[in-house]
Amino acid sequence: MATESGTHAYRNEHGDEFGRTYFRQLGDFAVSSIGVGTYLGDPTDEVDEAYHDAITTALSGGSNVIDTAINYRCQRSERVVGQALADSDVDRESVFVATKGGFVPFDGERPDNPGKFVKEEYVDSGLIDRDDLVRGSHCIAPDYIDDQLNRSLDNLGVDTIDCYYVHNPETQLLEKSEEELYDQLEATFTRLEERAAEGDIRHYGIATWTGLRVPRGHDDYLSLREIVSRARNAAKTAENTTTHFRVVQLPFNVVMADAFTVESQDGPEGDQSALWFAHEAGLNVMTSASIAQGDLAEELPDDVAERLNGDTTAQRAINFARSAPGVTCSLVGASDVTHVEENLDAGRFDPMGANAFDSVFE
Template identity: 60%
Template structure:
């Protein structure tokens, strides 16, 4: 698992290559404000080879945040991330390793009969009921805990630094909001127990829509309620404090709702997800930081002119890193040539608070 000593040594090793504030804090660790995302790409051996090479290069270039999920590329992303960590010259203790559970995951490729696979893999062993699985998503405690075990085995590690419940708002397609909160609390309770036992250091919630939409949106979930449920889960698990530490959500030039939509009630009234998270002590990791590549070729000129970087992709990454409370912006790095351009974004300063605010005026 990541340690303070190893991550700060990593910062000392690479810090001079980057601009100020490139390395930021997470639970006492020093982590890069650019992270490797592993969602995109075909589930093929050739893509695996490119990913492995890219992750090794990222680790050896100053990126020590790796993000994956049990279901990404049918489980292949976790496997190559684990292999890359072992192949690189960077110690495991210097890496913030993050994964997610909550979606049905296949074993390397899509099976001929997915329904039969789900029944044999999840329903028959009692990890989930049929009704628990909504559009491939399941946040039942036993299901998520089993996926955690699968992630640990696939990655080849004993402990994950950060483990997310993956897109729980999907459950709102079938269940009411209160039921989803109840289910989250039950799953949080299991994760609190797994944290106390050492399988993970911290957990969080990774979302696509939940935290950046208005309260009346059908996929809305309240960050204040999620925090309350995590605290309740800690009490149920007899932990002194919750291990809830982070949220992951989309944030980029084209999707800035996490900053502009004030749908979470804080101490002084409605707040955006980013501001609430900062006040609540939650670290924010951004996904879709370059909008799955689209911002690498097109960006509003008035925004691009305010950002530093040699390419539009670098400017997009630096916009994402500029939001309040953001710890690291994840970028898909499935090819070594992507790594070089994306990591170089960190040699430029992100926007300061005033300049960032001016983008929205």
């Protein structure tokens, strides 16, 4: 697992190569503010090889945050992350590895009949209660997440996962009430607290898509205050002295800035954005879709681009995401070595200051 000494040694080795605040604090760890995502791509050997080279390049070049999920590319993304970790010259203790569970994964390739696969592999086997399966593809029940965590440990070839996310919990709201969702999250958080106490994970959190960037009253809305409260309850139930709920992941970029602009969360002094709530609650934030899955590598709004540092459009887009208040790391999907090198070069520029960032929205 990542360690304080390992990640700080990594920062000391690479820190002088990058700009101000490139490395940031996550609990005891020092983590790079640019991380590698592994979502896109077909489930093929060719893409596996490309990701392997991209990840090892990132690790040797100054990025020590790797993000994946068990359902990405039919479990292939987790497996190639594990292989890259094993093959890299960078010590495992220097690398912060995160994965997710929630969406039902295929195994190596998409089956001809996905519904039949899910039924036979997960429902008929008893791993998933049919009442917990939403839209035939999503489950966050404790026993299921327990099973998925075990599979992720095997896929990654690690003893401990540094952060385990409940993946897009707002998906459950398609068929369940808010109270049912929060009750299930608390039960699952309790299981994750137990797994943290056992050493299988270091931290856990939620990875969202819409839930933390929509206004209150929206069908997908998630309350961070309620989620944090449920995590604290879970820690007490598991008899842990403090909660291991530490990180939230959400989309954030130039054209999806809702986590900063939409004041939908119930803060101590009134409504505030998800980013500000997370910051004041002591939570770390990882941004996904930091360059909108490649779209922002081509073009940025002129009035925004001129305020950002970077030699390329992609670099300026990355620097926008990691300049937002409260952001610990901006994840950028990359299965190409040249893209990884370009992304890392974004970190050689200083991020925007708080006042400069605020002025973008004036």
